[in-house]
Amino acid sequence: MSSIGIVGAGQAGIVLGAGLLRDGFDVTVYSDRTPDDYLHDRGRPTACLWGDQVVAERELGLDFWDDTAPAITSIHLDLCLPDPMIAFSISAGLRAPALAVDQRLKFAHGMRALAERGARIVVDHISAQKLEKVAAEHDLVVVTAGHRSLGDLFPRDDARSVHTEPRRSLFMMNVADYDLSARSEHADLAFSFMPGVVELFWVPFLDKDRGVTRSIVVEAVPGGPADRFSDVKTADEGLDVLRGLVRDLLPWESDFLAPARPTSPVTWLNGSVVPIVRQPVDTLPSGRHVLGLGDAVVLNDPLAGQGANNATRMATFFTSRITARGKDFTAEWLAAQFDDFWDYGRHVNDFSNVLLEPLEPFQQELLLAASRNQEIAGCVFEGFNDPASFTPWFTDRTRARGFLADHGVGRSSVLRYKLDVAWKVLRHKVFG
Structure with a gap:
């Protein structure tokens, strides 16, 4: 079978690697981190994998968390007004359980699983210059790493991209020791939506250090009353700012959060994302070409919870297409496959984009x-x-x-x- 090089050992890279190994390909994974590096890294973005993608991982033998991660079986959403008050709530069960697992755990275990199944793991930072050498060694190279040095290989697709600047200011932290008895709604996944101000997610989560916890994600409209986290420098500072936001805008959540503590000093993030869709195939100076998948070519705001899910969908889709073809992965063929994927992928982008806009x-x-x-x-x-x-x-x-x-x-x-x-x-x- 053909030799496939995968640059990046995140969600898309691990799912693609597992699928291609199952189908008999010679797989090499290039990662700038070892499994231990992932485990000792700072907190990573919260990734909730929805039901169909949980099943896709299970079918690939990547279901390491079924017995330990809290199964998310329902969602409760509060539509809030700035008075502050809850105008109305929506609650319903999910068709299939979702899971939110610390990506430090996922990627470390995923890399080890691929190595055990026969993948060659190369730990190196693959720059655009090194990519030429990698491309010469394989029948196909797939770039799944979303870091800027490689993401910029793939030009912006203006026809499929809507935004040119961030639509939300982001903050995430994992907390333990919260008071679950104070808000029964937090028994499962809870959303607090205040249109035009903030969306806040309370996610049942498997944390690397503390086990079953909550990951809290804040999506603040820039310049608004919830946009408070840009100067945060520590986990404790972040939690103090979060408590202040909750006290001012969502006071019914204060008792739940009052006793909470960060799961570790590094399990928090702040920043922003510019949603973008890029061209999926890049031709290198040598004339060789590479395929982009995951965040390298489709990056959405986390508001709709689609990052890891869309990476899984893309990796699963391209596994089947690469396996069916077997060899001769021309640039034209790869671009055509991405167009086929986009028949579904456009719905993901539409879903993400509509949630960023004021409700009609x-x-x-x-x-x-x-x-x-x-x-x-x-x-x-x-x-x-x-x-x-x-x-x-x-x-x-x-x-x-x-x-x-x-x-x-x-x-x-x-x-x-x-x-x-x-x-x-x-x-x-x-x-x-």
């Missing part, structure tokens, strides 16, 4: 209906697992109305829901 009135009506209808709520949350099931009716006004009608929600019902919320808001303003 018809989208507000959909969420209101979901707060009263469990079937609609399930469809809303299934969007995280399968964006293609969500975007057709959530992004088009006419199809949204048809979707509601199909679920027995007419205009009179929507009006009643709006009046109920308006009355709740009025009572809050008058009586507190």
Whole structure:
């Protein structure tokens, strides 16, 4: 079989490597970290893998966490107003359990698993210059590392890219010792959404150091009242700022967070992301070409929780196409395969992008209906697992109305829901 070089040992690289090894390819993985380097690294972005992608990992024998990671079986979402108050809530079970596992654990165990299955592991920082040598040694090289020195190999695809600047300021930290009895909603995955201000995620998480914990992700609208984390320098500082944000904007969460402690001094991050789609194939100065996958070519804001999931989808898709072809991976063929993948991948980008924008009135009506209808709520949350099931009716006004009608929600019902919320808001303003 052909020789495949994979640059990067993150989600896309490990899934692609496991699939190609299963299918008999000669696989070499190039990583700038050893497994121990990953284990001793600082905290990495929170990655919640939704049900279908959990199954995809299990089918590849990468299911190392089923007995230890907390199974996420439902979602609770609070739609909040700046008064502050909860305007309405949506709760529903998931079609299949999701898992959120510390990527330091995942990538360390994944690299070791690939080595045990026969992959050659080369620990080296592969620069653009070194990529020429790597490309000469393999029938195909796939770049899955998203760091700038290689990501910039692949030009921006203006037709598929929407944004030119970050849409959110980000903060993440893992905490333990929280008071779960203070908010029963945190028994599973919880979202706090305050449109135009902040989205905050409380994720059941398997932390490298403390086991079952919560990973808290803050997506603040830049320049708004939740955009407070840019000067954070330590985990303790970050937690203090987070407590202040919760006290000011989401006070009903304060008791849950009050006793919490960081899981370690390094399990926090702040920053921002510019969502981008890049051309999937780059031709090197020698004339050889490489394929990009994962964050190297498709980078979304974490708001929709699609980074690791889309990397898994891409790696699974290209495993099947590479296996079916077997050899002769021309640049034209690779680009055509990416176009085929984009028939699905565009829904992922649409899902991610729509959540970054203010809600249209018809989208507000959909969420209101979901707060009263469990079937609609399930469809809303299934969007995280399968964006293609969500975007057709959530992004088009006419199809949204048809979707509601199909679920027995007419205009009179929507009006009643709006009046109920308006009355709740009025009572809050008058009586507190």
